[in-house]
Amino acid sequence: MNLDYATLDLLRQSHPAWRLLRSDHAPLVASFLQRIFIAPNVRVMAQADLVEALEDEIFALRERLGGEAFPKPALDYLNDWASSEKGWLRKFYAQGSDEPNFDLTPATEKAIAWLGSLTERSFVGTESRLLTLFELLKQMNEGSETDPAARIAELQRRRDEIDAEMARVVSGDIPLLDDTALKDRFQQFIQIARELLADFREVEHNFRGLDRRVRERIALWEGSKGELLEEIMGERDAISDSDQGRSFRAFWDFLMSSSRQEELSELLNRVLNLPPVAELKPDARTRRVHYDWLEAGEHTQRTVAQLSQQLRRFLDDQAWLENRRIMDILHGIEARALALRAFPPPGEVMEIADTSADIDLPLERPLHAPAIKPVLADVALETGDADVDAAALYAQVVIDKGALARHIRHALQDCAQITLSELCEMQPLQHGLAELVAYLQLAGDVFKAVVDEDAIETIVWRRAGADGQDQMKQARLPRVIFVR
16 A cells, blocks of 8 residues: 555545544543453444443543533444444444444554554564564465475475474473563464454454445346346355455364364463463453454354345345336236227227238139018007016126125234135125125135135025025035135
C-alpha cells in the first residue's frame, strides 16, 4: 500500500479506526471495548448486558471526573458508536431473537491493538523474530524446490544435524535456552496468539461483506436466474479458494485435531510453569488460548453457515415472487380471454397461417341439388285457451355458493383441515346433488383442497319424494379434504 498524501487523507476521513483515534471519547471507547470484548474474547454481547456494563463504567468516571462528564445515557453512546458515521460497533439482530446484539468491528480492534503497541515494554525481544524469519525463508525455499536431488540433500543435512544433536545429548551436553531467550519467544507467542483472534473477526467481516454484495446484486439483477446463480456460486468459491480462505481452512483443520489440542494444552502448561515465563506474569487466559481460537473459529463458521442459509432463503423468496408474477400474467390473459368471449371485438382478433394448402379435386365437388321450396299453409291464427302450469318455471333450484364458502371457512377456523363428508355432517345438504357439486367446484376454484383417491367416502342426504315421504340418497366419491 502506497502511503501518499491522497491515500492518507482519504483514510483520515473515512476509516473507522482513524475516526476512533481522532474522537474526543477515544479513551472511553478504546478502554471499554478492550475490557469487554478483546480481553475476554467475547464475540457477541446482548444490548442489555452491554448497556449495564457501560453504565457502570460511566458512573465510575463521573465519580472521578465530575457529574458533567459523559452526560448522555449509555444506550445513546452505544447507538452512536454503532452508527454508519462511526462504525466502531456492529449492531444486529440474531436469528430467533428480538433483542439487539453488538459486536466489535475489525477496524476498532486494529485501532485498539495499535494503541496497545504505544505503551512501553520492559523487554523487547528480537532474537526469536529473526529466527522465525529464517525459518520461514527456509520453509519457502524447501517447499518450492522441484529438484529431487536437492530435496534429498537437504533432508540428509537435517538428518545429520539431528544425529549430531542426539550424540551431544547422549554425551551429557544438553543445550538449554536461557531466561532471555524464553522471555523473547513467549512474548512473540502472545503477540501472534492475539493477532490470530483479531484475524478471525476480520475473516467474518469479509464474509458478511460478500453476503451484502450478493444481496445487492440479486435485488438489481435483470438477467436469467441461472446466470445469477452461476455468478454467485462462483464468487463463493472464489472466497473459499482464495489465499485467505485456504489459509483459514488449513488452520481450522489443524486445530480441530484432538491430538493437536492435547499437545497444545500440554505445551502451554509446561511453558507457563517455567520460572522465567512466570516472572512475566502472563494473563490467566493464556493457558486456554487455543480454546479461544476454537471458540472464535466456531463463531466464524456459524456466521458463514447462517449467511449461506439466509442467502438460500433470499433466493427462494425471489423465485416465489417471480412465479407469482408469472401467475398474475396468466390470470390477466385468462380474464382478457373471458371478456373477449362475452363481448367479441369487431373484425378479426387473431390470424393463424394455415400449415397446408387446400386442394379441391374436380370429382370431389358435390353434384347440384335443387333447393327445397317450403309449402306454406294458409291457416288463420286463433288465440289459444289451453291451461299451462307455470309453477315449473319458478321451481328452479339455486345454489348459494357464498353460503357454502362461509360454512367451509367457519369449519377451518377450528381445525387445519376437514373432509367433505365431515362438512356435510355439520351442514346437511339441502339441495342434494346440486349442492354437492357446488362444494366440489369450490374445492377446485376457491379453496385449497386435496383429493385422496385411495379412500372412498359415502355422502348421504334426504330428499322429499313424489308421495311426500323423505327418501335417502347417497353418493360415493373419493375423499376430498379442504385445507386451511
